Amino acid sequence: MSKVINSPKKFVISTENYHQRLSEFLKNEAVINSEIILGINALKVPNNLELINEVTSKTSLDCTWPLGSICCGIAHFQALHECIRLNEPITIFEDDAILAADFDEKSLVLINQIDAEWDIIQWGFNWDSVMHFRLMGKEGPVFQTDLVAELDKFEIEKFKLTKSNSTLFPLVSSFGMHAYTVNPIGAQKILNYFPKISNHFVDNLALLGHSYWCSSLDMVLNSFYNTNNAFIAIPPLSYVVNDKTASAIWNPPT
Numbered sequence: 001m002s003k004v005i006n007s008p009k010k011f012v013i014s015t016e017n018y019h020q021r022l023s024e025f026l027k028n029e030a031v032i033n034s035e036i037i038l039g040i041n042a043l044k045v046p047n048n049l050e051l052i053n054e055v056t057s058k059t060s061l062d063c064t065w066p067l068g069s070i071c072c073g074i075a076h077f078q079a080l081h082e083c084i085r086l087n088e089p090i091t092i093f094e095d096d097a098i099l100a101a102d103f104d105e106k107s108l109v110l111i112n113q114i115d116a117e118w119d120i121i122q123w124g125f126n127w128d129s130v131m132h133f134r135l136m137g138k139e140g141p142v143f144q145t146d147l148v149a150e151l152d153k154f155e156i157e158k159f160k161l162t163k164s165n166s167t168l169f170p171l172v173s174s175f176g177m178h179a180y181t182v183n184p185i186g187a188q189k190i191l192n193y194f195p196k197i198s199n200h201f202v203d204n205l206a207l208l209g210h211s212y213w214c215s216s217l218d219m220v221l222n223s224f225y226n227t228n229n230a231f232i233a234i235p236p237l238s239y240v241v242n243d244k245t246a247s248a249i250w251n252p253p254t
Helices: 016-025 042-047 049-057 067-086 103-113 153-160 184-193 217-223
Strands: 009-014 035-038 090-094 120-122 131-134 142-145 167-173 179-182 201-204 210-213 230-234
Touching (some): 042 067, 067 184, 131 230, 201 217
Parallel strands (some): 009 035, 009 090, 120 230
Antiparallel strands (some): 090 179, 131 142, 131 167, 167 230, 201 210
């Protein structure tokens, strides 16, 4: 695939419940002129026949994911379809992403430095989950990051001012989808692999020593990354607090 010359078009996933959080996120220079994808408000689904039909049309009947997680997954699917329609790479953010000061500049440099074919690049990962990557190419040994400490408010502000020295490594397993770049080939691969929100089992027992049933799209993709052209930035160019008590997936606002 040809190198990306210009900064990819940007999309921000949010919901109508989070006007203030979205407004704060859009103050970041790196996301100026982003297009907004408003996900389905999970609280409105049970009493809205149109929303029920929309959700059920994109979800298998036996799916046991939390409703908020289903709605979030559908929003990401919408962004992937938009990538294919535009036929160009795009960068997708969730509205709680926290970006390094030079995100725009550094992410573009890293994209253009990739020698291999790529499908998706994750710019960060959930701090409270382990992440696995390969150090020496697609056939290199797998390394695991330890759980990292949660940043306090001072450290978050410091991160926002940080200029990164990130490098891209082949991604094996990570949690979180708060900031990533995908190209049309990668978007189509993901949709072919997982065309509908459904129960999904990740069997990484032989490779990583664990396996599990999924309850969100980021978990599903842990059976996709290792066999496709996925990369991750280390150190990360994005951070997320990942506070489940304030999450639209796990604890939607009333």
